[in-house]
Amino acid sequence: MTDASPISRRSALALGAVATTALVAPGLAQAITPAPARRPVRRGGVGPRLIVVGAGAFGGWTALALKRAGAQVTLLDAWGAGHSRASSGDETRVIRAMYNGNATYTEMVQRAFTLWTEAEARWQRPVLTTTGALYLFEGDDAFATQSMPIMRARGIAVEPMALAEARRRWPQIRFDGIRTAYWESGAGFLAARASCELVREEFVRAGGSWEIARVVPPTMRAGRLDAITLADGRRLDADAFVFACGPWMGELFPDAIGTGIASTRQEVVYFGTPAGDTRYDAANCPVWVHFGARRMYGIPGNERRGFKVADDTSGSLANPTTMDRIVRPETIATARALLARRFPGLVGAPVAESRVCQYEFSPIGDFLLDTHPTASNVWLAGGGSGHGFKMGPALGEQLARQVLEGTAPAPLFSYARFAEERAKLTGARRQHS
Numbered sequence: 001m002t003d004a005s006p007i008s009r010r011s012a013l014a015l016g017a018v019a020t021t022a023l024v025a026p027g028l029a030q031a032i033t034p035a036p037a038r039r040p041v042r043r044g045g046v047g048p049r050l051i052v053v054g055a056g057a058f059g060g061w062t063a064l065a066l067k068r069a070g071a072q073v074t075l076l077d078a079w080g081a082g083h084s085r086a087s088s089g090d091e092t093r094v095i096r097a098m099y100n101g102n103a104t105y106t107e108m109v110q111r112a113f114t115l116w117t118e119a120e121a122r123w124q125r126p127v128l129t130t131t132g133a134l135y136l137f138e139g140d141d142a143f144a145t146q147s148m149p150i151m152r153a154r155g156i157a158v159e160p161m162a163l164a165e166a167r168r169r170w171p172q173i174r175f176d177g178i179r180t181a182y183w184e185s186g187a188g189f190l191a192a193r194a195s196c197e198l199v200r201e202e203f204v205r206a207g208g209s210w211e212i213a214r215v216v217p218p219t220m221r222a223g224r225l226d227a228i229t230l231a232d233g234r235r236l237d238a239d240a241f242v243f244a245c246g247p248w249m250g251e252l253f254p255d256a257i258g259t260g261i262a263s264t265r266q267e268v269v270y271f272g273t274p275a276g277d278t279r280y281d282a283a284n285c286p287v288w289v290h291f292g293a294r295r296m297y298g299i300p301g302n303e304r305r306g307f308k309v310a311d312d313t314s315g316s317l318a319n320p321t322t323m324d325r326i327v328r329p330e331t332i333a334t335a336r337a338l339l340a341r342r343f344p345g346l347v348g349a350p351v352a353e354s355r356v357c358q359y360e361f362s363p364i365g366d367f368l369l370d371t372h373p374t375a376s377n378v379w380l381a382g383g384g385s386g387h388g389f390k391m392g393p394a395l396g397e398q399l400a401r402q403v404l405e406g407t408a409p410a411p412l413f414s415y416a417r418f419a420e421e422r423a424k425l426t427g428a429r430r431q432h433s
């Protein structure tokens with residue numbers, strides 16, 4: 001659940017500098033020719049034929065938005081919606097509008113809140129649990145102070161919280177050593193893998209075509225892609241294609257993306273709470289983000305899975321297909337140390353479950369939502385960078401508009417910016433403090 005901070009991203013890449021530079025030829029980013037003009041996808045009176053590859057948060061919501069806008073859409077995924085290896089495949093993801101002073105993301109979250117709520121009503125199934133988010137700072141709180149004016153100007157409730165008040169409200173949390181606290185009452189968490197499947201089901205109900213299939217890296221000709229090839233040799237043609245392949249984006253586009261989207265190992269621990277003790281449930285405990293020597297965060301028990309604790313520090317580079325997903329003892333020790341410091345009632349709590357996931361980091365943590373640099377009918381959607389899940393519905397809506405109407409992406413999400421930042425990373429990668 002990282003923010004889109006350049007420092008965290010570049011530090012992450014520096015961690016894997018040796019491995020990643022071996023995979024990408026220096027200067028490759030610059031060798032790619034500039035993007036052809038974006039054009040709307042039209043097809044006479046009927047909706048255009050589109051293929052979306054990837055049924056995670058990015059691809060699933062984009063396919064659904066395209067389908068609801070009248071396109072003929074096929075959605076493909078190698079393993080299914082929200083599977084264990086997908087970045088969207090964990091139980092829960094935080095949704096919060098506090099975004100380190102970045103108005104573009106705060107506005108996108110605001111739109112996402114509306115769309116998640118509308119989707120819940122259509123699905124007749126709650127996926128958004130509002131707990132509020134408690135931000136705790138042991139030191140510098142610029143993350144909050146820079147965000148507050150942006151949030152307040154958009155009507156999003158956020159306030160500093162006196163520590164005495166915080167202690168009164170959450171006696172199960174220890175606040176010693178916390179300098180400042182902030183409260184975003186509308187924040188909460190989303191059921192992650194479950195909602196990927198709900199999106200896929202709605203897509204199929206709306207008439208979308210769905211298949212489990214692996215797509216091989218595509219070959220573009222004369223500025224376009226005519227068809228994709230599946231692993232079993234079948235070719236599927238379409239007017240346009242969206243690739244939303246999460247941490248696999250570089251594998252599909254070794255030149256245009258390559259290690260520009262890097263996959264880092266992230267480990268999550270779910271602790272079992274004492275029998276009959278509801279202090280750590282969503283009804284009594286908020287989502288919390290703890291800014292100390294490292295940034296840690298947690299989500300209260302959802303669907304009886306336990307009390308989730310995670311370290312937001314970027315892990316080592318990892319292969320999303322082949323890595324083992326067994327949490328290391330040092331991760332559990334770090335999580336236990338945080339519990340001892342902040343949640344003393346959970347000292348000695350057993351590990352009830354764990355997950356190993358991956359952040360799919362773009363060069364500086366921003367999303368990529370733009371056409372392929374050499375194919376005007378290929379859209380690239382990725383770079384969730386540890387904070388993309390919540391944005392799914394807003395991002396899907398935005399990308400569908402780009403595909404169908406030919407609108408340009410926000411500058412933050414353009415391929416030009418991605419390539420520029422990637423070029424700074426290839427060759428000698430820079431270490432940031």
Ligand SMILES: Cc1cc2nc3c(=O)[nH]c(=O)nc-3n(C[C@H](O)[C@H](O)[C@H](O)COP(=O)(O)OP(=O)(O)OC[C@H]3O[C@@H](n4cnc5c(N)ncnc54)[C@H](O)[C@@H]3O)c2cc1C
Pocket residue numbers: 001002053054055056057058059060076077078079080081082083085086087088089090092093094095213214215216244245246247248252266267268310357358359360381382383384385386387388389390391
């Ligand atoms: C530990 C952790 C915590 C996080 N916390 C938060 C949080 O609190 N809040 C938040 O908003 N975000 C969070 N994120 C980030 C968020 O989960 C991701 O950014 C988001 O889920 C990415 O979605 P995606 O659709 O791009 O990728 P994915 O979910 O990985 O989906 C990509 C899909 O593409 C498919 N695919 C790939 N290659 C092929 C191929 N060749 N053929 C067919 N299919 C293919 C895959 O099978 C996969 O299903 C977190 C991430 C992690 C790992």
